[in-house]
Amino acid sequence: MEEKDLYSTEDLDKNLEKLRENKEILDRLTSLHEKIKEERNK
């Protein structure tokens, strides 16, 4: 393995970015779900 590969975190960063994106989507979905729950209970 080349030395630059040992230090590279490019893939890790890319995957982490995808994880963050999905996490944000889940946050918003969950907030929406909660709002609906509250609305239905009104």
Next chain:
Amino acid sequence: MDKKELLSRFEERYEELRAKREEVHGDIVIGKDEDEKRYLAYEEAAKDNKEAAAILDQDLHKMYEEEEKYNNQLDVLDDEIKKLAIDVTKELKEQVSELNKSVETKEKHIEVLNNEINQMEDEIKSLKDSESYKSGDEETVLKVEDLEAVLNAKISRRDDLTKKLDSVKKEIANIDKEIEEYMDKYDIEEADIDATLATGKAKEADKEENKEENKKNKGKGSKFVVAPSVNDKENKDEKEETKKDETKALKEEFNALYKKAKSKEALNDKEYKRLVEIMQDKDNWDKLKITTGVIFNKSKVILKALARTATITAPTVRGAREKLGMKIEKATEKNGMVSTDSIRSWSGLKDLAEDTDTKVASEKLFEDVVKMDRATLTEEQQEVWDNAKRHLDEFNGLKSVLNTYSGVVETRKKERIEKINNFLSAEEVKKLDAPEENVKTEVKKEGLDLSGMVEPVGEENEVKTKETSKEITKEEI
């Protein structure tokens, strides 16, 4: 469609439905204010007038239908949201797992780097110990300098990578924890996620089982080795399975009853009692994953469902409130529920606060207790203080729910009275606008039991209901 686009659409749809529902919801009148008796009298009078009754009934039904329509659309939207949330959660779980693997690989890289660094350090040390270096041989000195420069660069990169990995690991762990919390907190994916991931988990379990089996066969020939804890484990599994089944059955039963309460169907006495029974048992709150706030909201839905039926009377509502642990009358010796002395003593108070069956949740009493400085109390007294605080919080939550009921939409009520007026004769209207005594007589004559109305216990937070008009058949109209 892209997840983000889908999410934006969901958000837009929610806003649209919320606004429409609010428009209809604000029109629905269930409640009471100081003019309630007069209002009820108008409604009673309208019952004798088929046209007025039909208009009122249609009016009310239309509103409920409209509200229900938007409720159903919200449910459909919620289902879509849950589906997407399940997919995203599943994807997140997989991403977390992949990232953890990448982190492990990087950690191995760090090990490789460490080995290289160690080798270089050894090499530099050996060069520095050499005679040529000590005698100042230019070539050796330059070589050492070059090696040191490379070594320092490697150390710096290794440290950067280690630091980076630590922060990534922390972030992944946090996200993973939050995913778990979402699953628990909002009850979105729990059952569904289990089902969605079941196939994957089963496959993994099979793999593990095969691995274990292979290991055993490899190492121990054909001998069967039974772990001593197998039976215990089986029993434990069985118990957990039974518990899961019971919870599932309870959830199904509760959801069916609650769904019925939310719909326009009237709950029969037995169903109503069972629903209240489930909601009263606080152990069930955990099983059903509902918070106190939700309980209050659900109580509201039940009261609303009861108010929708033609048979609702004030005593029924009071009974409902009592059964839901909402009785807030001050406990006295007179009602024979509990002695004043026992209320005043700490131990009596403790029992009282813990005993939900006595339903002697005196607001004033709890307020007095909570006013005390908790820090100055003994351990036992603090326990009582905590219970009193909990009861008071629940009570206040209830009051806010009841307050919503009391918030009768005046405009709507006036509109309905105007509609009734349009169908009543001038004499009838005059009679209805007569002094209160006449109204009372009229109401009693019509069989509406106002005497059983709950006496005001708070200043303005009382919930009271009224009879709604019975459904009018086409022939009658």
